[in-house]
Amino acid sequence: NWSVPLQVESASGIAVGDYVIVKDTSGTDDHYALRGVWEVMGVSGNTVTVKNTHRGSSFPSFTVSGGTVVALKTILKFNGCSGIVAYDSCLGYLNNVAIVGNLTSDTRGIAAGKISEGQAEEGVGAVVCGDNVGVSSFHIGLLAMGGTIHASGVASCGNSNWGFRAVYTGSIYAESSTANGNGTVGFQVFHGGNIRASNATANGNGDTGFLALYSGSINANNAVANGNVFYGFIAQTSGSILASYAVANNNGYAGFLAGPSGSIYANYATANGNGSYGFWTRYAGDIYATNSTASGNSTDYKAEKMGYILASGYQGSPTFSPALNTEGNYNAIITT
Numbered sequence: 001n002w003s004v005p006l007q008v009e010s011a012s013g014i015a016v017g018d019y020v021i022v023k024d025t026s027g028t029d030d031h032y033a034l035r036g037v038w039e040v041m042g043v044s045g046n047t048v049t050v051k052n053t054h055r056g057s058s059f060p061s062f063t064v065s066g067g068t069v070v071a072l073k074t075i076l077k078f079n080g081c082s083g084i085v086a087y088d089s090c091l092g093y094l095n096n097v098a099i100v101g102n103l104t105s106d107t108r109g110i111a112a113g114k115i116s117e118g119q120a121e122e123g124v125g126a127v128v129c130g131d132n133v134g135v136s137s138f139h140i141g142l143l144a145m146g147g148t149i150h151a152s153g154v155a156s157c158g159n160s161n162w163g164f165r166a167v168y169t170g171s172i173y174a175e176s177s178t179a180n181g182n183g184t185v186g187f188q189v190f191h192g193g194n195i196r197a198s199n200a201t202a203n204g205n206g207d208t209g210f211l212a213l214y215s216g217s218i219n220a221n222n223a224v225a226n227g228n229v230f231y232g233f234i235a236q237t238s239g240s241i242l243a244s245y246a247v248a249n250n251n252g253y254a255g256f257l258a259g260p261s262g263s264i265y266a267n268y269a270t271a272n273g274n275g276s277y278g279f280w281t282r283y284a285g286d287i288y289a290t291n292s293t294a295s296g297n298s299t300d301y302k303a304e305k306m307g308y309i310l311a312s313g314y315q316g317s318p319t320f321s322p323a324l325n326t327e328g329n330y331n332a333i334i335t336t
Contacts, residue, residue, distance in 0.1 A: 001051045001052065001053055003041060003042075004034065005047050007046060009046065010046060013073075014040060014071045015040065017039070019100070020037070020040060020071050021072065022035050022036060022050075023035055023153070024066070025064055026067060027066070027067075028065075029063060030203065031064050032201050032226055033180065033203045034067070035180055035201050036157035036158075036178050037134025037135065037156075038053075038157065039051045048069070052180075052181060053181030053182075054227070055204050055228075055229055060226070060250065077101075078100070078107070079101075082138070083099045085108065085125075087123040088123050088124055090126040093128055094127065094133060095129065095130025095132055097134075100136050101136070101137040103139075106139055109159070110129070110149060112126050112147025112148055113125050114146055117145075123146050125147040126149070126150075129153075129154050131153025133153075133155070134157070135156040135157075138159050140165050141156030141163045141164060142154070142174075146169055147171075148172075149174075151164070151173060151174045152177060154174065155177065155178040155179075161183050162186075163205070164195060165185075165188045165189070165193075168192060169193065170193050171194045172196070174196060174197045175196055175197065178201045179200070181203075183205075185210075185211045186209045188210075189218055190214040193216045193217075195217075197210070197218055198220065198223065199222045199223060200224075204227045206228075206229050207229055207230050209248070210223065210232070212240055214238060215238045215239065217242075220233065220241055220243045220246055222246060223243065224246070225251065226248065227251065229251075230252050231257055232249075232255045233248055233255070234256075235263055235285070237261060237262065238261050238262065244269065246266060246269045248269070249270065250272070253275050253276050254277040255274045257281070257282075261283070262285045263287075266279065266288065266289045266292060269289060269292045270294070272294065276297065276298045277297055278295075278300040279294060282307045282332070283306060284306045285307050286309075286310075289301070289311050289314070290310060292313075299319050301334050303322065303333060304321075305331070307332045309335075310336075311334055312335070314336070
């Protein structure tokens with residue numbers, strides 16, 4: 001946990017033990033790391049210090065020129081159990097509330113449909129959230145397993161595994177939502193799950209920002225995945241991600257990875273300063289990265305083992321492996 005001070009216009013009414021949602025930040029460097037739902041640890045004047053669960057070895061540098069801080073005075077705490085579960089019914093309208101667990105394994109903050117694969121019948125539940133809902137400290141923050149969750153603007157942070165997870169045809173509408181500082185993945189789909197996460201943020205998670213597996217799909221256009229321990233965006237085993245105009249900077253290993261039969265549409269996307277690769281494909285993965293920007297990675301564009309990258313209109317002077325329009329690295333190619 002990092003103690004992060006926030007300068008606010010007025011701290012009146014904010015107290016230690018409250019939770020605040022930080023959203024719509026603007027500024028330079030990785031100000032996105034401030035976004036999320038965080039517990040208040042101290043208040044002094046108009047400085048509010050929060051406990052930010054960014055998983056990197058150091059907190060990123062940033063400057064902030066604007067943003068919104070919303071204090072959540074209603075806090076529902078769940079010890080040793082899941083929070084809100086709608087198995088075959090609908091809950092709405094949930095807003096202006098923090099839903100907080102105590103990091104117990106196999107718990108969910110908000111779930112729609114089944115909450116375990118062992119349940120015999122499919123659940124078709126639905127939960128509707130407003131844009132001032134925070135979920136923290138569960139095993140999974142939000143889970144749609146056959147059900148549907150409307151969670152645009154929701155913050156799911158500090159969970160031990162996933163922030164948002166949609167599986168077995170479950171759907172989550174999470175435009176402009178935040179999944180920062182979770183133990184493994186910010187947004188994950190598999191087995192036909194779908195998440196709409198345009199303009200979303202997934203920073204400082206313990207593994208990956210956005211992950212699509214086994215025919216799952218994520219719409220992450222204009223999304224940001226910075227400072228995750230390993231990857232920004234991954235699509236593999238027939239998973240797909242729409243990531244046009246997305247940003248994946250300063251992740252520990254790669255910004256964008258399309259693995260076995262995965263596809264990423266990353267036109268006009270940016271991948272700077274990642275530990276190894278900006279855009280990386282392998283095992284018949286495809287990345288469509290027209291008009292993209294990559295710099296400061298060990299290799300900016302890398303294709304291997306039948307991987308393919310379309311990099312027409314690339315910006316700057318990036319590095320390529322294999323060389324442009326030349327087959328190499330075991331039948332892989334990057335074309336313009």
